[in-house]
Amino acid sequence: MKHFFFLLMALGPSIAFAQSLLQNIQTAAAIDITAPFNFENSTENKLDIRSAELAFFGPLDPTFDAYVNFAAHNEDGEFTAEVHEAYMGSSKLIPSSRFKVGKFFLGVGRLNQYHQHDWAFTSAPRVQREFFGEEGVADSGAEFSTLLPTDRFWDITVGVTNGYTYGHSHEAGAKPHVPTHYVHVVNFADLAETGALQWGFNYLGRTDALATQTQLYGLDFTFKRSAGRITDLLVQSEIWYRNQKAVGEPTKEEAGAYVFPQWALTEQVFLGLRVDLFTELSRKFQTEDSSQGNLNYGLVPALTYKHSEFTLFRLSYGYDVQTIQGESDQLQQKIELQLVSILGAHPAHSF
Amino acid sequence: MKHLILSLIILSGAYAHATKLKVVTTLPDVAEVVQAIGGEFVDVQSLLKGSEDPHYSEARPDFILKVNRADIVCAVGLDLEIGWLPKILEKAGNAKVQSGGPGFCVLGAKVTALDIPGGVINRSLGDVHPHGNPHFMLSLEKIADSGAEVVRVLSLALPEKASVFEKNYEAFKRRLSDSKKELAAQLKKVKVLEYHKEFTYFFNSYGLESLGSLEEKPGMPPSAARIAKVAQLAKENKVVVLFATVSAPHKVLERFQELSGVRVVQLPSYVQNLDKSSAKSIIELQNILVKAIP
Known part of the structure; x- marks a missing residue:
């Protein structure tokens, strides 16, 4: 008994110190529940947890910060937990700059920089799925951003990541010929009463282990008009072009875009309509060497009810048509319900 | 010799003007407090116009740019700007105005807040502010209290002007007190x-x-x-x-x-x-x- 008291006395200060340190760690959890109802294929029509995330972040010391995010995803009926992001970085060490080292979502485009539950719609547009994967590209490496010393806002981000894998993967991958590298140049324009526009130019390149060379060029736009406590008009868009050259094969070229205007009907109800476009520019008829026209287009109206800053419900309908010259059109329709819950630290109001 | 002295005086005046502290505030109310205390030694601008709801503002890139160029950033605090100011401070890459830096100024730090919730605090209580009600800028007494934080941070940046800031602060408090009596x-x-x-x-x-x-x-x-x-x-x-x-x-x-x-x-x-x-x-x-x- 005496030893127990001695132990408690010895541990007391260190426990208190640890508790006090933990107060500096912010925690947040996000639950993303979806229920897709496909018209044409009903095999996966069920309500399920798309992802559950747990994040910890805070300062490591007066100079560095750290962020770690664990996510569990439902993949073919089984929940796979993984380190989604884990990095340390600083916005204090180099003037006007910030950097991070570790695993993170690449700082390109708009959707790729946000977790799915933070998107303004439920599912990824075709261009995102094709070029970045449903969730986006997360990889290990380093990213550096700097604000230019100009009168206008110019923010430049450059990054290099391992590139062993690309997109969502649970495999180790293979050593690439050229790692994933990217640049994102962002500008901003204040349009006074009309609103404000942020736009960016993107480049991403990579040559994988099989010497397949990939280059992506893109533009991203975010326009917002605020009224009181809400954004009463949001217009978000990305336009991307990709070329891929595999050894011994002709260059494959694809392009896609989406535009998503969303209006506030009330302080809590928002109505948006996403228009998706995607085409394989280099597609040719199999039997002759001439271009085969093709276009995938989609319309996705979405109705969002934000009960609070931390809980939202969304109902969307997807109408997706694949047209290929010489072939019959393929139509896919689905209704999706989504519920997002945020626990813990107050989410950041990014522009 | 006389010309040389005159030139030096003119140049020193120009230098003093050029070394004005650039202060960025979240709200115009805070800007007014800083201007009253900082006087001719500060160049103040507010991020918000005052017509927005500061709970729901966003980390706009133009705000990031202004904070990047600032010597001092002054906020209301008590979590009023929690949704957007931390993001701005992070993206601005300006160490001196970040939390813990010499140019970070939170007026709420010097105010005894009302409505500090007790017991278990969670979001079943709504969007509560654990440190108390942050809307103290509507009380002239609390504004007067909050000015002490501005004096502290300005004096840290320009120690040689600390007595001027203190004098301006006393005058500002008197103005607020006189106005309060008239209005009451x-x-x-x-x-x-x-x-x-x-x-x-x-x-x-x-x-x-x-x-x-x-x-x-x-x-x-x-x-x-x-x-x-x-x-x-x-x-x-x-x-x-x-x-x-x-x-x-x-x-x-x-x-x-x-x-x-x-x-x-x-x-x-x-x-x-x-x-x-x-x-x-x-x-x-x-x-x-x-x-x-x-």
Whole structure:
């Protein structure tokens, strides 16, 4: 008994110190529940947890910060937990700059920089799925951003990541010929009463282990008009072009875009309509060497009810048509319900 | 020799002008406090115009740019700007104005806040502020208290001017105190209500008896039952006015007015940097609020 008291006395200060340190760690959890109802294929029509995330972040010391995010995803009926992001970085060490080292979502485009539950719609547009994967590209490496010393806002981000894998993967991958590298140049324009526009130019390149060379060029736009406590008009868009050259094969070229205007009907109800476009520019008829026209287009109206800053419900309908010259059109329709819950630290109001 | 001395004097004046501290504030109210204390040694600009709801503002890139160039950033604090200011500070890459830096100034640090929640605090209580009600810029006494933080941070940046800042602060406090006496003399002690707890400090400062807020939980629109209950309470207690900001839901306010017969007035709760606004200063805003009390 005496030893127990001695132990408690010895541990007391260190426990208190640890508790006090933990107060500096912010925690947040996000639950993303979806229920897709496909018209044409009903095999996966069920309500399920798309992802559950747990994040910890805070300062490591007066100079560095750290962020770690664990996510569990439902993949073919089984929940796979993984380190989604884990990095340390600083916005204090180099003037006007910030950097991070570790695993993170690449700082390109708009959707790729946000977790799915933070998107303004439920599912990824075709261009995102094709070029970045449903969730986006997360990889290990380093990213550096700097604000230019100009009168206008110019923010430049450059990054290099391992590139062993690309997109969502649970495999180790293979050593690439050229790692994933990217640049994102962002500008901003204040349009006074009309609103404000942020736009960016993107480049991403990579040559994988099989010497397949990939280059992506893109533009991203975010326009917002605020009224009181809400954004009463949001217009978000990305336009991307990709070329891929595999050894011994002709260059494959694809392009896609989406535009998503969303209006506030009330302080809590928002109505948006996403228009998706995607085409394989280099597609040719199999039997002759001439271009085969093709276009995938989609319309996705979405109705969002934000009960609070931390809980939202969304109902969307997807109408997706694949047209290929010489072939019959393929139509896919689905209704999706989504519920997002945020626990813990107050989410950041990014522009 | 005389010319040389004259040139040196002119040059030193130009240098003093060039070394003005660049101060960025979140709100125009805070900018006014900083200007009053910093005087000719500060160049102040506010990120918000005062017409926005600072709970819901966003980390706009133009705000990031302004904070990047700042020597000092002053905020209200008490979590009022929690949704957007930390993101701005992070993206601006300016170590001296980040939390823990010498140029980070939180006025709420020197204020004894009202409505500090007790017991278990979680979001079942609504969008509560664990450190207390952050809307203290509507109390002239609390504004005076908060100025001590501005003096501290400005003096740290320009120690040789610390006595000037202290003198300006004392003068500023006297102006606020004199205005408070004049305004208080115009007020009747009536019973009041507010939609969101944004006017609590104003009511408290002038000794007005407030029956609380129409919102049951901060940030959550009241239910029909809550509106009816508060309307009944307002009638029974002879409440004369309900204060709300323009961002409060109009239908809720209309319904309350219809049920209670109590006058509802929509008012600014921050100083506004807008041409059309009549609340361009702390005292002008106080005048508007005082005049809104029947």
